[in-house]
Structures are given as structure tokens and as C-alpha cells.
Amino acid sequence: MSLTFRLLIPLLLASFAWGEHTSNWAVLVSTSRFWFNYRHLANVLSLYRTVKRLGIPDSQIILMLPDDMACNPRNAFPGTVYNNADRALDLYGDNIEVDYRGYEVTVENFIRLMTDRVSEDMPRSKRLLTDDRSNILVYMTGHGGNEFLKFQDAEEISAFDLADAFEQMWEKKRYHEILFMIDTCQANTMYSKFYSPNILATGSSEIDQSSYSHHADNDVGVAVIDRYTYYNLDFLETQVREPTSKLTMGDLFDSYDEEKIHSHPGVRYDLFPGGEAVARSRLVMDFFGNVQNVEVEGGISRNETAWQEELAAIERMINEARRSHNESLTARPQPAAEEAKIGETKQAIRKEGAMRVDGESGWSKQLVGATALLGCVGIWAAGSWLEKL
DSSP states (O other): OOHHHHHHHHHHHHGGGTTSOOEEEEEEEEOOOSGGGHHHHHHHHHHHHHHHHTTOOGGGEEEEEOOOSTTOTTOSSTTOOOSSTTOOOOSSTTOOOOSEEGGGOOHHHHHHHHHTOOOTTOOGGGSOOOOTTEEEEEEEESOEETTEEEETTTEEEEHHHHHHHHHHHHHTTOOSEEEEEEESTTGGGGGTTOOSSSEEEEESOOTTOOOOEEEEETTTTEEEEEHHHHHHHHHHHHTOOSTTOOOBHHHHHHTOOHHHHSSOOEEEOTTSTTHHHHHHHSBTHHHHSOOOSOOOTTSOOOOTTHHHHHHHHHHHHHHHHHHHHHHHHHHOOOOHHHHHHHHHHHHHHHHHTOOOOSTHHHHHHHHHHHHHHHHHHHHHHHHHHHHHO
């Protein structure tokens, strides 16, 4: 098999894997300000901790927080946020990256983030740099009503606004599949207007139903987490223990207990290709974790050093060709008269100042050709490596 053909195989096989997603992103949004909404911040930080545990890096998580709880004067435990009365785990900690903070959490900024309608000087950390092979988890929590969600008691985003934003994302090829989750009063109405494909949506409560808190911390003085989010986390933390988990979204939805959640959580399947059966078969890790074991069909995988190994192989071929050529020149017999004539010719050429011409010219042409091939392979390999960054 020729070297050129061997190098083209990964590119040809990659086309067969085009239907799969290659990255997972998370957009986690709390829309509530003020101390008595402590639980909404805890909801988001709990999901943030879980998706990081399952492998999504901070560079692929957008965290939008009003973020006035940890340092609020009423907080009996300054600099901390807890989601359980035993305060076993500080969700705020020292390893949290908030991308949109305080009054940056607005309807306009959220829609601009999702549709990538931002200024040129917007830092990468505040952009959703997805493409048509990216799966996105969108989680929102706050106070809402019939087809609206409030942002910091100052403005609202409607179900129509959200649906149109997702349609713009689809038209601009900004996602492969979306899991939309929302924990708020009358949450299921927020995804009722969606019309874009490849969206799986779930919410905490039907129309005219409230979303309830789970429990309060007497020392903190307020509720610390909502019921719907609490039981989602209970499943993710106790059942999805490893990034290699094969549990499905159907397993997650089947774990919902209306008696425990105190409302009727809903799921919308009809926008997903293949409907309910296909949507329920999606792995939990397709949205809550990092992409695992990505390789093209046929078992051929590549890494950052593959192109270096190929260049080294070409260099060995060139050295072997040079050695063989030198040996053939050394072994070639030449009569004495011919050697004398060659010597006179060389002396005449030196006197005239002309360029030396001898048997090495043939090797030089071979070396030029090999160098050109080496350069082409190097450019292709470097481009492939940079594309992965």
C-alpha cells in the first residue's frame, strides 16, 4: 500500500462518522437575584459540579449567575453556597468560573450568546463556540409563569423568544442535538413553542403548577434546592458514576416520581428524529458528559504524534535511497583512460568557472522530489493537528 493512499484513509473514513457529535457543551443559567432565591443559584451550581465531574471542561461550560449569594451579608457562611442542610459540600469552592455575572445576566445577553451575535472583541470564555456536531445541554432555573421566565425581576424571556433563538441556531448550524431542561413554575410551557429539529425538552411542572423547593437549611435561613433539580441530581450522582456509563435519557425520565417532585414533570419527544424511542435511547453522557472514545469507523484512530511518525518514516526512506545511490556509484568500474578523460574534463570546467556537473545531479533531482513530498505531507499533517485544537 502506497504511503499517499495510507495517509488518505483517515480522511475517507471520517466521512462515514459525520452523523455523530464530537463535542458536548453546557449552558447553565440562573435568572433570579436576591437572597430569598438562594436555591436557584444552588440549582445551577449543582448541575455545574455534575457536568464537570462527568468530563465537560470549563472551556465548554457557560455559567450565567446573578451571583449575589456567596458574599451576601445575610449569608452565615460567607463565600459558600450549599445545596443540602448538612453542608457537606461547598458548591462555590475555589474552582468555579462564572462567565456572566450579576447584571450581565439579561435576556439580550442570553440570546446573543446562543445565536453568537456578539461583538468581535467578546472574549472566547463568553462565547458558545459550537458547530453542527456539538450537543448542548441548556439548563435554566428561576421564577416563571405561562410561557415566560423572569430575568432578575426586571425583564422576561418568552417561549416564543426561546423558540426563535433555537431556530436561528439550527439555521446557522450551531448544534447537533439540544437537551433543554427548565426548573420553574409552569416550566413545561416554556418549550411548548419549539419548532426546530433535534431538540429533547423536559421541565418540572405543567401549566398552572408550581415548582417546589426540596428543603431548607435553618442556619442559612432559606430553601437550598428545588425538588425537580434535586431528584435529577440524585439520579446523576448515584447512578451515573463514571463517564463510561451506558444509562439512557429514558432511564433518567423513568426515575421521575410525581409524588416526590410534587408536580408533573414533562418531556417533549416530537422534535427529535425518530421520536420518543430514539430520544429515550440517547445516553445520558451524550449531554451531561464529555465525548468519549472518538474515532472514525474502521478502528483507525489518530493522535497528535501520528504525523511526526509519518514524517520520520519518509526521512528514513530518503536516507536509505541516498545510501543505495552512494553504494552504486562506489561500485561502478571505470577504465583508466576514462578516468583520465574525466579528470581532464573536470580540470577544464574548473578553469572556465562553470558549474560542476556529475552523477550527483540525478540524486539531487530525487532529493528535490522527496523534499516536496515531505513538505506536502507536513502541511497536511499540521493542518489536521491544528484543526483538533
